[in-house]
Amino acid sequence: SHSQIELQQRIEQMVREHHAELYRYAMRLCGLTADAEDITQQVFLIAQTKISQLRDESLERNWLFTILRNTYFKLHRKQSPLPVSSLGVDLDHLPEDTDDVDIDTELLQLAINELPDDFKVTLLMFYFEGCSYKEIAAALEIPHGTVMSRLSRAKQHLRTKLFPKMEKE
Structure with a gap:
């Protein structure tokens, strides 16, 4: 199994590679900067605890998006729809x-x-x-x-x- 240091480096690498895109997606879902920041941070915290489940590195982006969607659903099931201020839908x-x-x-x-x-x-x-x-x-x-x-x-x-x-x- 990986050492803590290796895992930490892998998470830092993940943040560097995927943070910007995950944050943009969170903004489109929530429209609120503070919410989007919270959700994006949550994604990486969850990723850190579950990284051993990710067997195939090529699926990393999909895996992170899945965590983001699940986090969004958990947070917003109870709330009314939120603004999607800069929706990038084509x-x-x-x-x-x-x-x-x-x-x-x-x-x-x-x-x-x-x-x-x-x-x-x-x-x-x-x-x-x-x-x-x-x-x-x-x-x-x-x-x-x-x-x-x-x-x-x-x-x-x-x-x-x-x-x-x-x-x-």
């Missing part, structure tokens, strides 16, 4: 035929706040983590079809909120 792919439409970021913000956590996380896993349907299904322990319907309904919700005029045509 909205180019959401609406069809809206090249010349400016998306109102505040509206986008509100639309995402309205999504239940399960839908929000599915959407962010797809657009921000770049997970496939299969990976999302495995991570959230839900059927492939559920992933597709959650994504589809989340995108439909955003479209309706952001492009209300188009829906009526």
Whole structure:
């Protein structure tokens, strides 16, 4: 087994490699700087205690994202939806035929706040983590079809909120 020093070095390496990306993801989930900082710190504290479970280093990023999602769910199950102030979802792919439409970021913000956590996380896993349907299904322990319907309904919700005029045509 690894010595404490080796483990400590590995955690420090993890922080250097993944902190920025995990923090950005936490910001998209919570929108609040203080919350995002807390969650990101928690991720590395948990990682430190569970590092022996990570057998394959190539899965490190996925493993850390999983801890982050679980931490978020634990913290926010009881709370109302939080602002996702700088959501980095790539909205180019959401609406069809809206090249010349400016998306109102505040509206986008509100639309995402309205999504239940399960839908929000599915959407962010797809657009921000770049997970496939299969990976999302495995991570959230839900059927492939559920992933597709959650994504589809989340995108439909955003479209309706952001492009209300188009829906009526």
